Amino acid sequence: MTRTVNAETLALAKQWEGFRATAYPDPGSRDGTPWTIGYGQTVIAGRAVRKGDTIKEPEAERLLIMRLRETAAKVEALIKVPVTDNQFGALVLFADNVGMGGQKPGFSNSTLLKKLNAGDYAAVPAQLARWNKNDGKVMDGLVNRRAAEAGLWAKGAFVSTSTVDATAQAPKWATPETIAAGGGLLTGAAGIASGNGPVQWALGVVFVIAALVIAFTFVSKRVNPK
Known part of the structure; x- marks a missing residue:
């Protein structure tokens, strides 16, 4: 059964994408493409979003859930190590935003994925932070989004460091x-x-x-x- 994202991941996706009822151009690209609508949707009804398109919120949420489900299936197929629900959600949000990769840089050919599959969980937040540019320019929105994804990744997880082991202390006898x-x-x-x-x-x-x-x-x- 394909793994799905949890409610916290969906809420964070809606928060960072933001709902837009009317199509708008990509503010970070030179030519304004791709046009986007709803919760970061660039495709509706089997075609690219165009200027003048409109959408209602329930339909936008349905499309977002479908998109995250498709991205989750691709992410699940690429990761080779166990991750928590929040960690999985952070990876899905990241991949949904930057793309899966292939001919262009994306999740599938990222250093982040290589390090994670090598068991280097602690490297993920710093690797997320590197993806903060659009057309070569650092975008405040992307900086903040990467920080939110890193926060979701770390939420509820204990990360060992070189000086602190993930072990519990024995209780003191003088109680x-x-x-x-x-x-x-x-x-x-x-x-x-x-x-x-x-x-x-x-x-x-x-x-x-x-x-x-x-x-x-x-x-x-x-x-x-x-």
Whole structure:
């Protein structure tokens, strides 16, 4: 079954594409092409968008979902390593924006894909940031979009660095529970031992041993959880 993008990815696509009911020229190209409409749609009804075309929002959303589904299938076929839903969504948004590649630079022939498939997950945000130009000019909109894609990529994921490993710390043994348990038993032992006679002293020793055994068991479970 083809992997689809999650709701967060769709929401981000709508946010960055922005809905336009009337066709408009590409602001970053020299000749204004391609004309775009809806949520970044350059093709409607099987033809290129033309000046004067209009569209309603529900239809624009339907076309966006179809486009992302097609892009998701292509991206899924190219990546060779496991990725989270948010990471997958970020890749789909990126590929949808820059194109799949082939004769022109795009996702399929990008350094980003090569590094990712080599297992270098940490390289992805920086590689995304490189794609910030249109016709050789840095575009603020693309800079911000790449940052949003990098944010989605990193969301909910733990990334190890050269100095920090992705491992959890063992809990400290000195917890309120151990202190309370040991303190209660030792108090009871002291109370019994304060009496006179061999029976009281024997019971006091028993309480002390019990306190030590409970504390040792509790600490062992905390330091070496199963």
